[in-house]
Amino acid sequence: MTEPIFEIKDPPEGGRVCVVGAGFMGCVIATLYAYHGYDVVLCDKEQSLLDSFVERARPITATFGQGAARIDEILSNVATEPDLGTAVQGAFLVHEAVQEALDVKQDVFAEMDRLCPTDVVLASNTSSLLISDIATRVEHKARVLGIHYITPAHIIPVIEIIHTDFTPPRLVDWGRRFADSIDHVAVACPERPGFLINKIQFAMLTEIHRLMDEGLASRDDIDAAVRLSIGPRLALWGPLLTEDLIVSKQTVLAVTESLYKQTGDENFKGRDALRDLVAAGHMGAMSGQGWYSFQQSNDETVRERDRQLSDLLTWLRERDPVSALKVR
Numbered sequence: 001m002t003e004p005i006f007e008i009k010d011p012p013e014g015g016r017v018c019v020v021g022a023g024f025m026g027c028v029i030a031t032l033y034a035y036h037g038y039d040v041v042l043c044d045k046e047q048s049l050l051d052s053f054v055e056r057a058r059p060i061t062a063t064f065g066q067g068a069a070r071i072d073e074i075l076s077n078v079a080t081e082p083d084l085g086t087a088v089q090g091a092f093l094v095h096e097a098v099q100e101a102l103d104v105k106q107d108v109f110a111e112m113d114r115l116c117p118t119d120v121v122l123a124s125n126t127s128s129l130l131i132s133d134i135a136t137r138v139e140h141k142a143r144v145l146g147i148h149y150i151t152p153a154h155i156i157p158v159i160e161i162i163h164t165d166f167t168p169p170r171l172v173d174w175g176r177r178f179a180d181s182i183d184h185v186a187v188a189c190p191e192r193p194g195f196l197i198n199k200i201q202f203a204m205l206t207e208i209h210r211l212m213d214e215g216l217a218s219r220d221d222i223d224a225a226v227r228l229s230i231g232p233r234l235a236l237w238g239p240l241l242t243e244d245l246i247v248s249k250q251t252v253l254a255v256t257e258s259l260y261k262q263t264g265d266e267n268f269k270g271r272d273a274l275r276d277l278v279a280a281g282h283m284g285a286m287s288g289q290g291w292y293s294f295q296q297s298n299d300e301t302v303r304e305r306d307r308q309l310s311d312l313l314t315w316l317r318e319r320d321p322v323s324a325l326k327v328r
């Protein structure tokens with residue numbers, strides 16, 4: 001299982017982070033770390049990508065937080081270095097963001113492992129590969145984890161902390177503290193296809209692609225349906241609290257069973273966790289308990305729910321974000 005000897009130090013304020021790969025993501029991640037005061041070394045085997053870093057990072061820096069006012073100071077926190085052995089010197093974290101190819105990442109991780117003292121955390125930004133596959137040739141596996149950003153990484157405030165059978169729980173906690181230090185929220189998940197976010201996102205996207213394939217709904221109707229119904233609710237509360245707030249668990253179970261009966265699709269089968277809530281009478285806000293416990297009466301909860309939803313929908317209608325993007 002895990003190596004007991006691995007010492008995990010707190011992410012040191014202003015400490016050095018090495019980002020390996022100065023492509024699309026590496027450029028954004030390096031900028032984000034520099035914005036939050038880390039001393040960043042950005043490494044790429046292509047000198048041209050290192051040379052173009054400042055030019056590519058300027059517009060990124062200008063679009064978040066206080067970035068526009070601090071561009072020169074932030075970018076001065078990033079040094080560029082083509083040699084990996086030099087780039088990792090003094091780093092407490094080496095974050096790999098090379099292209100999504102298993103053999104390339106395996107080579108880079110074997111090198112990172114060889115070059116870095118054993119108390120340096122080695123992270124991958126992989127979107128889809130298993131961390132344990134990437135770390136196949138790593139000797140000190142207990143310091144390896146996934147730190148996966150969601151595009152645009154400097155603005156979307158969530159990172160997935162992906163752990164494996166060989167990741168000590170303390171390293172996941174470390175990931176949460178590191179996320180705090182860059183003003184992001186860490187969500188932990190075991191390695192599995194799609195991790196957490198893509199697993200959920202692609203369940204919806206593949207269904208929508210199927211609707212498009214079969215010509216069952218138009219592009220605009222699909223987007224309007226999601227944008228003006230489930231979208232705002234999910235943005236405010238996430239899927240489980242939304243479920244508690246809007247519908248009885250009994251109804252959710254009945255709908256899943258009906259969909260299963262009509263389609264025979266195992267994905268619609270009512271799951272044990274849902275059945276257990278129904279059996280216990282935990283129907284959601286209306287019974288005071290669902291996935292969450294509710295501290296006030298259902299009437300008060302519903303009033304607050306509707307106020308929040310109205311505010312968000314008013315904002316969306318006033319801003320008209322789709323028109324502002326000038327698409328047809």
Ligand SMILES: NC(=O)c1ccc[n+]([C@@H]2O[C@H](COP(=O)([O-])OP(=O)(O)OC[C@H]3O[C@@H](n4cnc5c(N)ncnc54)[C@H](O)[C@@H]3O)[C@@H](O)[C@H]2O)c1
Nearest residue numbers: 021022023024025026044045097098099100125126127151
């Ligand atoms: N593009 C996205 O929106 C996105 C989002 C989340 C995660 N990711 C993940 O982030 C990673 C990077 O994606 P990207 O889109 O930035 O890729 P990219 O192709 O833009 O950049 C990869 C960079 O890695 C460099 N590189 C390759 N081998 C190297 C080596 N041995 N040493 C140093 N540098 C090396 C390349 O020269 C290139 O500049 C991938 O794992 C990807 O799946 C991408």
